[in-house]
Amino acid sequence: MLCLRRSILAHLLSFPAATPVPPLHRLLSAAAPRISPNPSFVVEEYLVQNCGLTRAKATKASLKLSHLKSPAKPDAVLAFLAGLGLSSADVAAVVARDPQFLCAKVEKTLAPVVTGLTGVGLSHNEIALLVSGIPEKFRCRSIVSNLPYFLSLLGSFENVLRVIKQGSYLLYCDLENVVKPNVALLQECGLDDSEIAKLCLSLKRLLVAKLEHVRAMVACAEGIGVPRGSRMFRIALHAVAFLSEEKIAAKVNYLKKTFRWSDAEVRNAVCKVPVLLALSMDTLQRKSVFLISEMGLEPKYVAQRPGIITYSLEGRLRPRHYAVKFLKENGLLKRDSGYSAVVKLTEKAFMEKFICPHKEAVPHLSGYYAAACRGEVPTVCGTTKC
The missing domain is CATH 1.25.70.10 (Transcription termination factor 3, mitochondrial)
Structure with missing residues (x-):
């Protein structure tokens, strides 16, 4: 039965944004009769077997689902998530974060949100990312009204997703x-x-x-x-x-x-x-x-040159100082580059200018520099004869 519902929902969600979405409750009604309370239904077992939660997470999540008496609603929600393309791991993460997502009404809550989001240009993959990122807020239709503004302001769906993962308040603020x-x-x-x-x-x-x-x-x-x-x-x-x-x-x-x-x-x-x-x-x-x-x-x-203060002490300032000091002490620098100029170079440019040219004269220089970058106090002979 769950497989049949998933195939129907997958078909439903495959409609393009401009195509009117068929009433979901009709499809679900055609798929199966209404399920009466099942005395053998155990929420914790359902979460483990059908949602992929660990026993510990299922025990914790089941406390918020103690009112469930049958798998009817959870089955419909799982079919909905499968139709959006969420993996088993994604589904488990959603349920663990927001167990009550399993109680959402697909035809009255979730499907209209999907319809609204496709209407503003989101793909089903992007909608799936929203579900995974903010499951507890996805059940609010208000996210549809604010999203177009932030898509325009922030420039891309990826940027919107990054922001709302830290605080989904943007999707329902004034x-x-x-x-x-x-x-x-x-x-x-x-x-x-x-x-x-x-x-x-x-x-x-x-x-x-x-x-x-x-x-x-x-x-x-x-x-x-x-x-x-x-x-x-x-x-x-x-x-x-x-x-x-x-x-x-x-x-x-x-x-x-x-x-x-x-x-x-x-x-x-x-x-x-x-x-x-x-x-x-x-x-x-x-x-x-x-x-x-x-x-x-x-x-x-x-x-x-206050910019030098912003660079990493362990990752850039100290290692480059050690390397350049060693080259100076051994007469390997034709001209003295200012320390600020040395620090500002990209890692690739620094290697090409100060490390690679001296591989033959000082074979151990690259290892000396690498040790300094790892936070070690490098030990190397102070002459080029080593």
Whole structure:
């Protein structure tokens, strides 16, 4: 019987978006008579055998399904999910996350949502991804009305899915009174839709924040010296997102003290690289110790090139310093490249310029550098004769 229902639903879901979807209840009624309560029906066993849940997950999920007396509704829902193309593993994940999904009315709730989503251009594969990503919200028809706006704003279904997996509130929030005013303010600041989309992907609750909070973010970004319309404004907004003026002032003072910068230098550094405000104090402290105390760079040099602070200490700053220092000590560098220029190179470019040319002279150099990248203190003979 379940196989028959699945084949019927698969046929139903194969209709193109422009084709009217036949009333699902007629198909289900034709497939089987109404099932009366089954005294032998055990929810936990059904979840294990039909939904693929482990015994532990089935026991937990069954607590929310104790009212089920027959497999009628769950069978219909499983057929619906199969018709959308969800795998057994996907079905198990959906049921484990939202056991009450098995109680949804296919013909009155789920099928109309599918019809609405296909109507705004989603494929059945994309709809299946929505079910897997937000099963507890898929049962709300309101997701259909908000989706077209966010598809347009965020640029792709993939971006929408990334955002709503972190917070499905976007699909039922107030567009007119909350989201659109926030978007309008960001546009007034010179951000286009692609920049707003990037901001939303990293600040999931930005669009549903109170307008006064977004205005405060804008004021803070301008307050650290980044003007509206500049290419750094989006990054500045991200750096100061939901931070109070007091916390920003405290971070600025910490930067000034830790890197031994003047007021002018710290303002210049933060304006150039606003993300400095988002780094933890521990991270800033460790990088200050390495760059200024261990490497001996002048505070002024770092202030003029604050981007180097944003690179990984273990993955880039320290390993490249070790490698270049070794080459210098052995007379293998024809000219001295500034440390900032060395750090900015891509990994491929760094290997081609500083590691590969010296394979014959120093066969162990690549291993030396690889060890440093793994966080090890590399040990290698200090001469090219090794």
